[in-house]
Amino acid sequence: MTALLTDRTAEVSEGRVRAALGTVVDPELDEPITDVGFVRSVTVHGLPGRPTVEVHLRLPTSFCAPNFAWLMVSDAHDAVSAVPGVESVVVELDDHHDSDLINRGMAAGLGYRGTFGHEAEESLDELRATFQRKAHTAAMERAITALLRTDPTVDVAALTLGDLPAGERTTDALLRRRATLGLPVDAGAPVLVRDDGTRPDPAQAEMVLRRARSVRISVDGNAHFCRGLLTTRYPGSEADQTPRPEDRPLLPLTVSKGTAR
Amino acid sequence: MYSKDGEQYYVVDAHIGLWDARPENQRNIHGKQFIDCFYDYHRNLSPESEVWGYEEYLYQGGERLMRDVFVDGIVDHAIFQPARLGEFYHRGFGQTEEAFALAQAHPDKLTYNHYWDPRDGENGLTELRANAERMQLKGVKLYTADWHGESRGWKLTDPMAYRYFEACRELGIRNIHVHKGPTIRPLDRDAFDVADVDHAASDFTDLEFIVEHCGLPRLEDFCWIATQEPNVHAGLAVAMPFIHTRPRYFAQIMGELVYWLGEDRILFSSDYALWTPKWLVERFVDFQIPEDMTEYAPLTTAVKKKVLGLNAAKLYDLPVPAHLQLPDADETATGPREPAAADLATA
Numbered sequence: 001m002t003a004l005l006t007d008r009t010a011e012v013s014e015g016r017v018r019a020a021l022g023t024v025v026d027p028e029l030d031e032p033i034t035d036v037g038f039v040r041s042v043t044v045h046g047l048p049g050r051p052t053v054e055v056h057l058r059l060p061t062s063f064c065a066p067n068f069a070w071l072m073v074s075d076a077h078d079a080v081s082a083v084p085g086v087e088s089v090v091v092e093l094d095d096h097h098d099s100d101l102i103n104r105g106m107a108a109g110l111g112y113r114g115t116f117g118h119e120a121e122e123s124l125d126e127l128r129a130t131f132q133r134k135a136h137t138a139a140m141e142r143a144i145t146a147l148l149r150t151d152p153t154v155d156v157a158a159l160t161l162g163d164l165p166a167g168e169r170t171t172d173a174l175l176r177r178r179a180t181l182g183l184p185v186d187a188g189a190p191v192l193v194r195d196d197g198t199r200p201d202p203a204q205a206e207m208v209l210r211r212a213r214s215v216r217i218s219v220d221g222n223a224h225f226c227r228g229l230l231t232t233r234y235p236g237s238e239a240d241q242t243p244r245p246e247d248r249p250l251l252p253l254t255v256s257k258g259t260a261r
Numbered sequence: 262m263y264s265k266d267g268e269q270y271y272v273v274d275a276h277i278g279l280w281d282a283r284p285e286n287q288r289n290i291h292g293k294q295f296i297d298c299f300y301d302y303h304r305n306l307s308p309e310s311e312v313w314g315y316e317e318y319l320y321q322g323g324e325r326l327m328r329d330v331f332v333d334g335i336v337d338h339a340i341f342q343p344a345r346l347g348e349f350y351h352r353g354f355g356q357t358e359e360a361f362a363l364a365q366a367h368p369d370k371l372t373y374n375h376y377w378d379p380r381d382g383e384n385g386l387t388e389l390r391a392n393a394e395r396m397q398l399k400g401v402k403l404y405t406a407d408w409h410g411e412s413r414g415w416k417l418t419d420p421m422a423y424r425y426f427e428a429c430r431e432l433g434i435r436n437i438h439v440h441k442g443p444t445i446r447p448l449d450r451d452a453f454d455v456a457d458v459d460h461a462a463s464d465f466t467d468l469e470f471i472v473e474h475c476g477l478p479r480l481e482d483f484c485w486i487a488t489q490e491p492n493v494h495a496g497l498a499v500a501m502p503f504i505h506t507r508p509r510y511f512a513q514i515m516g517e518l519v520y521w522l523g524e525d526r527i528l529f530s531s532d533y534a535l536w537t538p539k540w541l542v543e544r545f546v547d548f549q550i551p552e553d554m555t556e557y558a559p560l561t562t563a564v565k566k567k568v569l570g571l572n573a574a575k576l577y578d579l580p581v582p583a584h585l586q587l588p589d590a591d592e593t594a595t596g597p598r599e600p601a602a603a604d605l606a607t608a
Contacts, residue, residue, distance in 0.1 A: 062294035121447035
């Protein structure tokens, strides 16, 4: 047992910590903070066998919304704390208008309400849920539009998950986001759904898809802008960004009719 | 007036500022953070030839503003939309007296809009009445994420805000420019959400609500409320410069706005001094939705003329020469305006 513990602590490497941070998502952009370059540094130090991990996060502007900043910082703290062998964790947000507030709150374990005081009512659960819904809506639009590009005659209102090309990235991405929301993932489940998960009337299908498209454009546009602003603010941070995954191609979109992507 | 290929465009820059962010005016670190954020926007989205040095970005003054905004006679009229930011800057960010004096000196070229804040309570209402008379206000700029003592944000639906809207109605201040920001109380919810605009616009149908940055970063929420409220408009501040760095994204923004709002409720803005209007107007007149984006109809010359100036001129009663005026589009009052153009959504 002792030997095992020693082995474990020895394995607390920067790579392991970064992998854990890869599970932390920017809710607005629906992307891991590691992909968009928000992780500024990871250091593992401390006494042998008692590793302390220090993580610094950075955002595209000083005025990124503090509630989203808090979500990412606290999620990062949770994710790194769960890495086997990690003894203590310090996650700090750099260069933000609420850096002092958030970093103090995290260090003292005050939680969201303890940190933000009168500005916090209950929790950030609803905020998180709102953006999980948006992430699903955008994924739904990408999957349907990809299909429409190959076959403009598709009956969108009648589509079920089984009609989507299996193994396609857009399909897999949609299934993952449905699972997050607790929506059914079986072949017979309708693809086009409203925010509450129900299938719209066929007469409403066009509107629901158009609205979903505006969500997708918004999410993709914000991702594009935030990535760019980060590299303006922190020269060299391009090296810490990985391209947005294939299941959500960044602009330019491949939109010529009849070409599958 | 801008002319290109035999077409004339009456141009209104619906959002400019005269700010002072120099160190001596910065009250604390947030004053520096705020202007640095603007400067990064500027550097990130401008063509190389249009990028300014940091020092000159901090403050421009009236003379330079007149040169920058009205260079080559392209812009016919511009409207000040000041932000107070009294917690970040000793004398505020927007320079009220300097901008107002400039507007008085050039009434044909400039309109001064002021701001109010419901957290100023009864005193603020008195001040609004005095300002309306002294400044002959036709519009106001509201920034919901302005800090104010313990508070870092407010909503258009706050009871005191309704008192101010009632005063606006009474004082003939018809144009309400709304700019959402990152903080609001409670922080439990999305501060950028524009749902409060929906309520205010429904309750004050005789006021016009211009949502700046067309709701970005919540374009989707904005489009959804704007399609249902005929008195909600899209201001293109901050969206415009995407025309250079991300033209396909800009095409999608324009495509969405025309689809959900129609062509009569979109207003061009440079957001000076974030950017300068000349290059934006030139690019916009040359701009077209890429052919492969078949989900959007092309932008016609008439649409461009309306966006560049005619729509704002209507809201502010600006004297547009008769031969440049255009009739409103024959469009539905609510709901999507161009459903037929949505080929990829025909279910």
